Amino acid sequence: xxxxxxxxxxxxxxxxxxxxxxxxxxxxxxxxxxxxxxxxxxxxxxxxxxxxxxxxxxxxxxxxxxxxxxxxxxxxxxxxxxxxxxxxxxxxxxxxxxxxxxxxxxxxxxxxxxxxxxxxxxxxxxxxxxxxxxxxxxxxxxxxxxxxxxxxxxxxxxxxxxxxxxxxxxxxxxxxxxxxxxxxxxxxxxxxxxxxxxxxxxxxxxxxxxxxxxxxxxxxxxxxxxxxxxxxxxxxxxxxxxxxxxxxxxxxxxxxxxxxxxxxxxxxxxxxxxxxxxxxxxxxxxxxxxxxxxxxxxxxxxxxxxxxxxxxxxxxxxxxxxxxxxxxxxxxxxxxxxxxxxxxxxxxxxxxxxxxxxxxxxxxxxxxxxxxxxxxxxxxxxxxxxxxxxxxxxxxxxxxxxxxxxxxxxxxxxxxxxxxxxxxxxxxxxxxxxxxxxxxxxxxxxxxxxxxxxxxxxxxxxxxxxxxxxxxxxxxxxxxxxxxxxxxxxxxxxxxxxxxxxxxxxxxxxxxxxxxxxxxxxxxxxxxxxxxxxxxxxxxxxxxxxxxxxxxxxxxxxxxxxxxxxxxxxxxxxxxxxxxxxxxxxxxxxxxxxxxxxxxxxxxxxxxxxxxxxxxxxxxxxxxxxxxxxxxxxxxxxxxxxxxxxxxxxxxxxxxxxxxxxxxxxxxxxxxxxxxxxxxxxxxxxxxxxxxxxxxxxxxxxxxxxxxxxxxxxxxxxxxxxxxxxxxxxxxxxxxxxxxxxxxxxxxx
Amino acid sequence: xxxxxxxxxxxxxxxxxxxxxxxxxxxxxxxxxxxxxxxxxxxxxxxxxxxxxxxxxxxxxxxxxxxxxxxxxxxxxxxxx
Numbered sequence: 001x002x003x004x005x006x007x008x009x010x011x012x013x014x015x016x017x018x019x020x021x022x023x024x025x026x027x028x029x030x031x032x033x034x035x036x037x038x039x040x041x042x043x044x045x046x047x048x049x050x051x052x053x054x055x056x057x058x059x060x061x062x063x064x065x066x067x068x069x070x071x072x073x074x075x076x077x078x079x080x081x082x083x084x085x086x087x088x089x090x091x092x093x094x095x096x097x098x099x100x101x102x103x104x105x106x107x108x109x110x111x112x113x114x115x116x117x118x119x120x121x122x123x124x125x126x127x128x129x130x131x132x133x134x135x136x137x138x139x140x141x142x143x144x145x146x147x148x149x150x151x152x153x154x155x156x157x158x159x160x161x162x163x164x165x166x167x168x169x170x171x172x173x174x175x176x177x178x179x180x181x182x183x184x185x186x187x188x189x190x191x192x193x194x195x196x197x198x199x200x201x202x203x204x205x206x207x208x209x210x211x212x213x214x215x216x217x218x219x220x221x222x223x224x225x226x227x228x229x230x231x232x233x234x235x236x237x238x239x240x241x242x243x244x245x246x247x248x249x250x251x252x253x254x255x256x257x258x259x260x261x262x263x264x265x266x267x268x269x270x271x272x273x274x275x276x277x278x279x280x281x282x283x284x285x286x287x288x289x290x291x292x293x294x295x296x297x298x299x300x301x302x303x304x305x306x307x308x309x310x311x312x313x314x315x316x317x318x319x320x321x322x323x324x325x326x327x328x329x330x331x332x333x334x335x336x337x338x339x340x341x342x343x344x345x346x347x348x349x350x351x352x353x354x355x356x357x358x359x360x361x362x363x364x365x366x367x368x369x370x371x372x373x374x375x376x377x378x379x380x381x382x383x384x385x386x387x388x389x390x391x392x393x394x395x396x397x398x399x400x401x402x403x404x405x406x407x408x409x410x411x412x413x414x415x416x417x418x419x420x421x422x423x424x425x426x427x428x429x430x431x432x433x434x435x436x437x438x439x440x441x442x443x444x445x446x447x448x449x450x451x452x453x454x455x456x457x458x459x460x461x462x463x464x465x466x467x468x469x470x471x472x473x474x475x476x477x478x479x480x481x482x483x484x485x486x487x488x489x490x491x492x493x494x495x496x497x498x499x500x501x502x503x504x505x506x507x508x509x510x511x512x513x514x515x516x517x518x519x520x521x522x523x524x525x526x527x528x529x530x531x532x533x534x535x536x537x538x539x540x541x542x543x544x545x546x547x548x549x550x551x552x553x554x555x556x557x558x559x560x561x562x563x564x565x566x567x568x569x570x571x572x573x574x575x576x577x578x579x580x581x582x583x584x585x586x587x588x589x590x591x592x593x594x595x596x597x598x599x600x601x602x603x604x605x606x607x608x609x610x611x612x613x614x615x616x617x618x619x620x621x622x623x624x625x626x627x628x629x630x631x632x633x634x635x636x637x638x639x640x641x642x643x644x645x646x647x648x649x650x651x652x653x654x655x656x657x658x659x660x661x662x663x664x665x666x667x668x669x670x671x672x673x674x675x676x677x678x679x680x681x682x683x684x685x686x687x688x689x690x691x692x693x694x695x696x697x698x699x700x701x702x703x704x705x706x707x708x709x710x711x712x713x714x715x716x717x718x719x720x721x722x723x724x725x726x727x728x729x730x731x732x733x734x735x736x737x738x739x740x741x742x743x744x745x746x747x748x749x
Numbered sequence: 750x751x752x753x754x755x756x757x758x759x760x761x762x763x764x765x766x767x768x769x770x771x772x773x774x775x776x777x778x779x780x781x782x783x784x785x786x787x788x789x790x791x792x793x794x795x796x797x798x799x800x801x802x803x804x805x806x807x808x809x810x811x812x813x814x815x816x817x818x819x820x821x822x823x824x825x826x827x828x829x830x
Contacts, residue, residue, distance in 0.1 A: 058805035160792050161758045174825060175757025179766075203830075259828020335825035349756070366830035412754055412822035453799075454807060518829025600807045675785050695824060700805065 013716070016491040020640045024482050024502065025254070029700040034254045037226030039211030045212065046075055046115040048274050049122040049131050049284070050267075050583060052294060053104030053111050055686035056153065056360040056668025057138035060104060060131060063112055069183075071119035078113045078270060078278035078301055084242055087574030092177035093329040093622060095240050097363045100271050104133065105153060105328035106360050107669040108293025115274040115282045117522055123581065138321045138668040142325035143302050145169040145359045153358045169358045171330035174338045176411050177319075177351030181306075182280050184317025184349025188308025192386050196378040197660030198717065198735040200300035200325075202290025203367050204652070204680045208291045210246045213271035214281035219243070221272060223250045226544070228476055229263040229515030234507045240269045241276070247396050248272075251506040252476040259652065260366030263294050263515045292673035296365020296660055299324035299332040303378040309386040314396040316409070317349035318342045321376060325357045326364040332356045333364070333371025336451075339411035340714075341375035343449035344420055344606060347406040352549040362670055369450040371708035373653060373717050377735065378720030380446040389577035394722070395445050399424045402447075417559040419696040420447065421630025426692050432628045441625065442727025448714025452707040454524040454599030455514035460505070461489060461532040463540075467578025469493065472505040473490030473525050473533075479709055480641030481521045485529045487637055488703065492533035494560030495577055520705025522597035522637060523698070530702045540580045543587040548572045593665055601700025609650060610716040613723040620743030622658055622724055627716075628690040634698040634706030642708050649691040649712025655681045656713075657720035661736050751815050753779065754822040755790075760790040776800060778812035779821065797826035 028034035065077040080101045086092040112129050116122035137151035140442025144150055145167060152168035161173040187190050213249045221243065227233050230250040238245045255262065267284045275282040286295070301325045308316040320341050338354035352375075375670045387397040402424055403409065406419045427445065428432055437443060460472045471489050475481060486500040493500075514520065544562040544723040545552040554569040555562050561574040563567035584591045610628040629646040636642040659679045672678045699705025717735060724742065730749050734741060736744045750770045754789065760767045760779035769787065780798070782792050800807050801822040807813050815821060 135807070159796075160789075162764065175761065177757060263830065333828055336828055339825060340830055353757075366828060369826050369829045371828045412756060412824060413804050414820055417805040451806060451827050452830075453806065453829060455808065515829075519829065520829065598808075598810045600810050600813065601805050604806075 014491060016487045016497050017635065018638050018639065019481065020638060021487070021497045024478065024486065025477065036207050036256055036559050037253045038285045040212040040224040040253065041283065042212060042214055042425055045281045045283050046117060046278055048113060048115045048271055048282040049118045049126055050110045050270065051110040051112040051126045052290070053100065053102055053107065055133055056107045056140065058104045058133040059136060059313060060100060060102060060111060061134055061662060062132040064130040068114060068125040071121065071125050072119040074114055074116040074125045074278060075117070076126045076274045076553070077125070078273045078277065079111070082273055082277070083240065091236070091239055095269065096234060097329060098266060104360050108290065108362060110270070110294065112331040113270045113274055115278045139400060139670055140299055140359050140664040141360055142323050142357050142359060144323060145357050146323060146355065151601050152488050153360065157330065164440060166728065169359055170355055172356040172552050174335045174354035176338050176354070178408065179317070179349030181317050181319045181349050184400045185306065185308040185366070188316040188432055189311040189385060190389065191308045192382050193306045194305045194382055194733055196305065196381060196733045198374040199659040200297040200361065201367070201656045202297040203261035204290060205257030205259060205261060208286040208288060208422050209295060210285040211268050212283045213268070213275040214277040215272060216434060217245055217279065220426060221248045223248065223268060223272060224253060225250065225268055226253045226255050226262065228255065228258040228478060228517060228566065230476065231474060231507050231513045232264055232515045233268050236265050237269050237272055241272055245270060249506055249508045252504055255478055258478050259368050260370060260517060262515050263366050264296065266295055279614065288675065289673045292678060293670050294362055296363060298367035298370065299326045299364050300335070300662070303374065303376040304522045305378045305382045307382045307386060309390070311600045313387060313388050313390065313392045313400050314371050315345060315347060318345065319381065320352045320378060322352060322354045322369065323357055324354065324689060325359040325361065328358055329359040329363045329397070330356055330358060333366070336371030337375035341379050342410035342451050344403055344447040345401045346579065347410060347666065348467060350410045352638050359424040361662070366559060368649060368713040370654065372448065372450055372714045373656065376448050377444065377717035377721060380715065381721055381733065383446065384722040385497060386726050395424060398445070398447055399428070418604060418606060419694055422694050422696060423606055423630040423632060426630045426694060427610055430627060430692065432690070434612050437612065438657065440617060441520045441612060442723040442725070442726055444611045444719045444722025444726060446609055446715040446722060448711055450519065450605050450711040450714060451521065452523065452602040452605055453518040454520050454529045454602045455518070456512045456526045457524040457599050458510040458513055458596045458665045459532045459710070460594045461509060461529065461592060463536055463577065463581045463584065465581055467581040469495065469500045471502040472528060473502060474505055474510045475516040475521045475525055476504055478566060479645055480638055481525060482528040484522050484718065485525060488526050488529045491578060492530050495538065508684060519709040520602060523602050523705050523707050525746040526637065526703070526705050527599050527701055528595040528597055531573050531595035531597065532593040534593065535595065536591060538589050539593065540577065543584070544575050544593070546587055561685050601701050603698035604636065605632060605708065605711040606705050607711045607715055607739050609719040609722045611716065611719040611729040613720065615724060615742065617746055620739035620746065622737060624654060624686055624741065626687055627647040628692065629712055630692045630694065631708060632694045632696045633697055633712055634701065635704040635709045636693050637705060639693060642693055643652035643691040645708045646691040650716050651681055653685060653713045653716025654686070654720055657717045657735055657737060659736050751817055751821050753783070756818050756823060756825065759790055759793060759823060761804040765786050773815055775811060775815060776807060776813040779815060799827045
């Protein structure tokens with residue numbers, strides 16, 4: 001059977017893809033039927049709690065659990081001594097973050113855990129655990145941590161890229177770019193040098209981390225948890241606990257937000273260890289305070305930029321030195337920030353240097369386009385300042401310098417067809433760009449880039465006897481993937497959307513699936529869904545050919561039915577999917593299609609944002625008046641969800657720009673571990689975020705789909721900062737632009 | 750023989766060479782021969798890289814073909830959220 005190629009997306013007429021059907025999880029979520037991580041329970045279940053370090057940096061001399069273990073109702077106590085040594089450095093860091101070893105490395109670091117018959121008993125047991133700490137000097141600021149005499153977290157762990165003589169907290173150096181920066185800067189009419197800082201922000205998911213672990217006496221285990229990747233949880237926990245992966249089945253719950261923060265493990269290995277020791281199921285649920293203190297915020301940063309520009313707006317060279325602290329372990333996303341900083345621009349001379357730095361803060365976790373928003377804030381702010389300084393339209397300057405097909409990207413490769421210019425032209429032509437502004441109001445524009453990727457993906461598509469379709473995928477639905485997969489299957493099979501139900505299978509039901517990250521799911525799982533549907537169609541064509549007594553290649557699939565085709569096929573009435581399904585048992589057995597693939601070719605993504613703000617010069621508060629997102633989606637499978645991703649990314653970026661920030665006291669402890677003091681924007685703070693979806697098909701996907709989930713958080717930091725700077729008449733270089741910070745800047749003006 | 754472009758930190762580890770030629774027809778051959786011919790690259794290659802081949806980024810599909818005239822660029826291993 002002929003299948004359409006990846007190249008036909010431009011002329012394809014979609015029937016289901018591109019429509020806006022009801023979301024399949026809607027009823028469950030509004031009625032409370034949906035089960036999130038903390039909703040799981042099991043007979044005989046114990047309550048697990050964690051004891052956390054009050055010190056930002058301390059050697060753990062002794063942990064005495066005697067009194068806790070003796071407390072009636074306590075079934076197990078776990079410390080690091082219960083875990084075997086792990087050789088792999090990255091895995092060892094994960095384990096150390098879940099349960100401290102020799103040192104507690106940040107305020108909130110787990111040092112012991114208990115499983116007890118009730119929460120009250122578990123809390124009492126935590127109080128009975130005696131930890132003898134030797135407090136050590138600490139550092140929580142990235143620039144302070146880079147000083148040669150800064151307190152060192154892991155002396156000797158720097159990798160081979162770090163020159164000698166630097167602080168022991170510098171773990172890695174990254175350098176990207178091409179050309180001759182000094183020659184490029186010499187050709188400029190003005191060279192702007194600026195330093196920028198961004199605070200550490202939390203992903204801010206509403207659902208805290210939660211899991212239920214049950215280890216049987218035979219060593220076989222089940223784990224239910226809230227995660228962006230239950231296969232990752234399985235593989236990581238199995239390695240930490242010395243289990244075979246096949247002995248641990250992990251089921252993902254519904255997820256109340258992740259945004260990258262649930263791409264790793266925190267409670268899960270501890271819950272399994274407690275269950276293994278107690279011989280009972282153990283449930284663990286973090287408090288909000290624990291989520292803030294001990295799960296990944298993103299990196300805070302300090303960035304220096306030098307950009308040269310001619311007076312007609314041509315960028316002659318761009319240089320940035322980026323310093324990201326990623327908490328207490330190596331691996332901040334400074335490499336991604338360094339690669340993406342100048343990616344939207346066609347530059348002959350460009351260079352970035354990134355420094356990965358450790359501090360006494362929680363281990364950073366991925367956050368939507370990890371590393372890119374902070375870098376974009378610095379670069380887009382500098383471009384804006386240069387453009388306005390020359391009296392040029394900042395959007396025109398971006399258009400003049402925009403990367404296009406054939407541009408050598410700042411991070412190395414030559415771009416194929418990309419959508420940046422389309423987003424800029426759409427922004428320029430949009431009424432928002434030319435709308436009038438009032439007193440104390442400002443408008444900012446910024447661009448953003450993200451890579452996107454695919455990865456290991458499995459899909460199983462089953463035709464039921466009554467002709468409905470069930471689809472199993474292995475990625476938790478964090479942004480509408482069940483709807484999108486059902487739509488792509490329906491599109492391919494030529495049946496209505498409501499005839500397809502997509503479920504998230506457990507780790508025992510499908511092969512390996514990578515984490516739901518990298519904006520990969522609609523692209524990669526969609527690709528696998530289409531291939532699985534095509535496999536099922538091939539089988540159904542074969543069954544019809546058998547019934548009709550003709551060759552399988554004389555049968556085609558068209559509009560949800562098989563039909564004879566070709567001169568010798570004969571005349572047979574079409575058979576629908578439901579009709580073939582009804583006789584499946586008589587024609588060879590059940591019909592299914594499946595696809596297992598390492599999906600590559602995701603295609604990069606660009607967006608442009610416009611923000612209008614109004615500031616109150618007496619209080620320093622900033623209000624978002626209007627906000628518009630322009631982004632290339634390749635092909636928007638379900639436009640509601642695409643718009644939701646654009647809006648969600650923009651809002652998170654607005655929070656990063658204006659309010660959100662981890663604040664540490666002089667004692668090295670987190671001061672604002674709750675939503676009252678760590679304020680994220682809520683609906684009443686914001687106008688409706690407008691969206692413009694552009695569709696430049698991705699040649700790497702059968703329907704042209706690109707990932708859309710991460711790019712929308714990249715431009716808002718700069719778009720908002722540029723708008724505030726425009727309104728205030730001063731350049732704001734330090735995020736968040738909180739009222740006290742803005743007020744101080746206005747008064748210094 | 751395809752030319753492979755290295756990012757700055759990798760180039761620094763092999764005396765500033767920003768491009769090297771490697772006899773390789775697949776991604777696996779490319780990575781194996783880079784490790785063999787340029788041992789100083791081995792630590793980073795073992796930590797993980799992504800590779801752009803003619804503008805498309807690949808992570809670890811070993812048998813991705815590489816042509817003699819392909820543009821091959823090593824990248825820091827992509828992360829996502």
